[in-house]
Amino acid sequence: MTEETFDQPVLTERHGSVLVVTINRPAQRNALSNEVLDGLVVALDDAEFDAEVRAVVLTGGPKLFASGADIRDLRANTPAAYMASRRSQAFARIMQFPKPSVAAIAGYTLGGGCEIALSCDLVIAADNAILGQPEINLGILPGAGGTQRWARVAGRYKAAELVLQAQNIDAWTARRLGMVAEVVPAEFVVEAGIAAAERIAKYSPVAARSAKAALRRSEETGISDALDYERAQLGILLSTEDHYEGIDAFLEKRRAVFTGK
Template sequence: MTSNEPSFVKAERRGTVMLLVIDRPAARNALNPAILTKIAEELTAADRDPAIHAVALTGGPKNFSAGADIDTLSGHSPASYLASPTRRAFESIYGTSKPIVAGVAGFCLGGGCELALSCDLIVAGDNAVFGQPEINLGIIPGAGGTQLWRERTGAGPQVEAALLGHLVDAWTARRMGLADEIVPAERIIEATLDKALAIASKAPLASRTAKAALRGAGAMNLHAALAHEVGLMAGLLGTEDAQEGTRAFLEKRRPRYQGR
């Protein structure tokens, strides 16, 4: 991305939360490599910044993202797609260690839906529409859309999304577990920030470790996942934050976490 090329992503610190807003309204926030790379760069910076405890990612009250720019898909060979900036960006986004809350209003389709599913919680505006319509273009989701739905909804909705390209509204998404909360669309930025700030108020090491435990469980059987959780918990017990949390509880005061 050159210095003269707009990133279409606004980044702003709100206390201990990094707020990222996709801002490409003329294209319904369609994703291109520059947008995804910018999001990945901001998330990497947030991961490295001890003052940032959580991230809020939204497209505002009209659209989260209508999907990927179709122009960016045409002309790819199998090898070039696997090595593309888009693939690297999605891998970086999913690998972010700090909790991310997605605020989804309007269209959340294709790559946009996969971007939301790469986050940890989804706050949906009452006008939200989720879907993976790639099958209608003769392709399939390529950034988690055939896998990440299962983590939230189970196999049935995932199969319909991938094979039929069905779209679901906010209320259906909430019933199936795709969305965690529904708010009026005009409040989507505020509500997403509120959720992220609530997470950021907790012990930061514990929040990151909880995310690691949740993400790791999907790739393991139950026995291995339980052992993984135990190991992560044992590691936390040696931190100053864990000692502060128990001490504050016993002293009936608010804990003062330092991320150590």
């Protein structure tokens, strides 16, 4: 890392068709300041409109992911100000990012950091990862999906332990609960996240985006509406060049070359 990167709260680095986005406030335990959230939004905006980027990895490196909100930023908020704030809008943007995303988490993954991980499509955890929702210690609750996504991942009763009792869990427990896809040694967590993203990126990007959207729809609506949405997405994909390429490659026993069209 060069000297000037210490002043950049969010770093980006390309690995082929994968963009790695790194939270870079180690002295503040990667607390999610307004500047960090702004940096994440800018990186995701760039990734969304860059056709060469097919998947994104969000990480904080092998030592920690994010310790939660920057408390000084929270202290100044009123209810109305928070609802209209760029913090609220930033979390919404992260949750709505349309391309496949992988969280490569290590160390403290707490509060808003945990909610960012929950917003991703896959989570790769280091063996030193500690996850939790400590907001109740501050007289508040998780406000970026923590109550809802933990309940869907682990069930309401386990979610209550995290949210109402501020219990932390380790990476292995998070894997047993179904949130974490893989646990790896901390020094390899970023590489493992990139590898997971590369496995996604080799497939049709238009199909991956549609599949992600269909998976997310299962969280937002009933089964009948979700199935209708799934069928509609399939209908769209059946007319794409990538679909024909996938079929032709299978029949010709070769690797498909997907272009996202």
